[in-house]
Amino acid sequence: MIIAFVGTAGSGKTALTGAFGRYLEENHKVAYVNLDTGVKTLPYKPDLDVRDSVTVEEIMKEGYGPNGAIVESYDRLMEEFDHYLNLILRLDEKNDYVLIDTPGQMETFLFHEFGVKLMENLPYPLVVYLSDPEILKKPHDYCFVRFFALLIDLRLGATTIPALNKVDLLGREELERHKRMFEDIEYLTARLKLDPSTQGLLAYKMCSMLPEVSPPVRVIYLSAKTGEGFEELETLAYEHYCTCGDLT
C-alpha cells in the first residue's frame, strides 16, 4: 500500500511520515520515500531519497533564487523519472507499506509534472492532505480545506483524505469545534449563510454542494506526537486497498 502525505511547508508531513512509519513497523514492513529536494534532516531513514540526485541548496549555489531552485530541482528529477518510479514500485512489492513524504512546498507536487505523473503511475496511492489548525479561523476556511482536498484528488487522480494535523496542540473544546465544522455540513452551511459578503455567498454555495459532489470521505485528526488517529488512518488505508476508494 502506498500512502503519500501532502500539505504546505510546515504542515507536518515529514514528522508524520516518521511517526506513522514507526507505528506501522510494530506489525508491518515499511519503506520510506523522501521526495523533498529541500529538506535538511529527516526523522526516518529513507529507502529512497531524491536528494541523492539533486538538492535545492546545490542549485542555489549555481545562482538560482530559492523559488527557481525548487522548480529547477524537479525539472532535473524528471530526467530520472522512470528510475524513481521503478524504485518505488519495487519498494511497494517488497513492503506492506510505502510512505511517501512529498515536496516541502505542496504546489511543487500538485503543479509540477513530476508529482502528477508519479501519482498517476502508482497503483492506488492514498493521499493524506494535512492541514495545520492555524489556518482554520473563519467558517470559510473549513469549506476551503474540504474543497482543497477535492482538488488534490482531481489533480493527482488519487483518493485524498483531508486530515487535521497537530491536534495535540489543541484544547479539547477547540478540537470539538473543528470537528463539528468539518463533520456537520448543515451546521457549517448555516454559519456561512450568516455572512452577507460576495465570498460568504460563494462559500455557502460551494459548501451546500459538498455532500453531492464529494466522495464519502471522513476527515481524520492526527498527531505525530501522541499517535492520535494512527489506528484510524491504518484502517482507512486498509479499506482503501480492499474496496478501491470507498472510504465511507
Place this chain on the structure above:
Amino acid sequence: MIIAFVGTAGSGKTALTGAFGRYLEENHKVAYVNLDTGVKTLPYKPDLDVRDSVTVEEIMKEGYGPNGAIVESYDRLMEEFDHYLNLILRLDEKNDYVLIDTPGQMETFLFHEFGVKLMENLPYPLVVYLSDPEILKKPHDYCFVRFFALLIDLRLGATTIPALNKVDLLGREELERHKRMFEDIEYLTARLKLDPSTQGLLAYKMCSMLPEVSPPVRVIYLSAKTGEGFEELETLAYEHYCTCGDLT
C-alpha cells in the same frame, strides 16, 4: 485600484507585473509592490519591497532549509504587518494602480496569515490567478484551474480572475482548444463524462456545478511578451471597481 498577481513559482507573476505596469504607465500612475522574499531580480522598480526587511537567502544562512526559510520570512514579516499594510494603502491613495507581485510560492500567500490578512485589509483588491499552459493536459485540468480560482477567491476574500498566461508560447489552434475547454462548460463536461474513473466522475460532478456556483467571471489570456490581454485586464479592473465584483 489594487491588482494582485497570484500563481505558482514559474507562472510568470513577476514578468507580468512589470509588463502590465509599463502598459498602464502610458496613461496612469502606477505603483509596484514586491511581496516575494525569495526573488533575485525584478523587471520593475518596486515602490515597496519586503526584501528591505527580510530575504529567504539571509534566513538560510542562519541554518534553515529553503522551505523553512520561506515560511520563516513571512513569520518575520508579520511583525511589521501594520507598517506594510499602511504603506500599500498610502500607495493606493497616491496612484491609479497598485500592482502587487505576490510570493514566489503561491501557497505562502494562500496559507500564511501574512497574505490572507493583507488581502482582507485592502480595499477591493482584484486577484489575477495565473496558470501556465503547461499544466493543462487533460480535461480534468481545466476543471482544476477553474475551481482553484474559486478557492483563491474564497480564501483571500477577493474577486479572482483565472488567467492563462504565456499565451505567446501557444500556436493558434492550441490556444483555441484551451479557450473552448475553459469557456464552453457543456463541451468540457461532455468530455469529462467519457472518463469512467472515480476522478472522472468527481471532475464531471464538480464541473457540472460550476455555472451555478461560480461568480460570472471570464477567463482571460495574457502575455507579458506581446501584451495580449492587457486591454481586457484593464477593462476588467475598471469594471471591478465600478461595480464591486460583477465581471460578467
